[in-house]
Amino acid sequence: MGGQIFIIEKNKKRIYGNIADGLEIKDKVIGQSILGGEEFMKWIKDKFIKGRWDREKPAIRELHRYKAKEQILEAIGEETGKGLEEIKDERGQIRQIVMDILYRAGGLKGVEIGTLLGVDYSTVSQGRKRLREKLQKDMKLKELVNRIEQRLSI
Numbered sequence: 001m002g003g004q005i006f007i008i009e010k011n012k013k014r015i016y017g018n019i020a021d022g023l024e025i026k027d028k029v030i031g032q033s034i035l036g037g038e039e040f041m042k043w044i045k046d047k048f049i050k051g052r053w054d055r056e057k058p059a060i061r062e063l064h065r066y067k068a069k070e071q072i073l074e075a076i077g078e079e080t081g082k083g084l085e086e087i088k089d090e091r092g093q094i095r096q097i098v099m100d101i102l103y104r105a106g107g108l109k110g111v112e113i114g115t116l117l118g119v120d121y122s123t124v125s126q127g128r129k130r131l132r133e134k135l136q137k138d139m140k141l142k143e144l145v146n147r148i149e150q151r152l153s154i
Helices: 022-026 038-048 058-065 071-078 082-091 093-104 110-117 121-137 139-152
Strands: 007-009 015-018
Touching: 007 058, 022 121, 071 082, 071 093, 082 093, 082 110, 093 110, 093 121, 093 139, 110 121
Parallel strands: none
Antiparallel strands: 007 015
16 A cells, blocks of 8 residues: 655645655655644644544644644753753763653654764763663752643643
8 A cells, every 4th residue: 555645835824745756766755744834833733633633643743742842942041050061061961861852752763862962872871861860869959840841831
């Protein structure tokens, strides 16, 4: 069974149905994807996904689950007073928190997080592991993570 490809034009607010039939690419479409810039993605979510819940469509469930990385970085910045550039420059708990929340709530992979923070993906993995160990012992750190998660409604 081939994939489905839809074209959605934002400015004309028009959706073209499945155009995959007759295209060589249709058998190469795996899963589901929405491509576009931030403004387009926001429009798609607001127009077609926001407030809709369908247990038969796991892709919608996944979109609801993941938070935009900008929202995550903003919440962390509000709690810590540090922006992305400051976090990238320092090593330690805040950077580990960023790595962990981007992974869990943002849906980013280790490689993507590493690229964002300027580190190797193995550093992301190790940082997340160290954070989990610290959270078991450090109540202030755990409270900080909880406040960030509450801001994001995780």
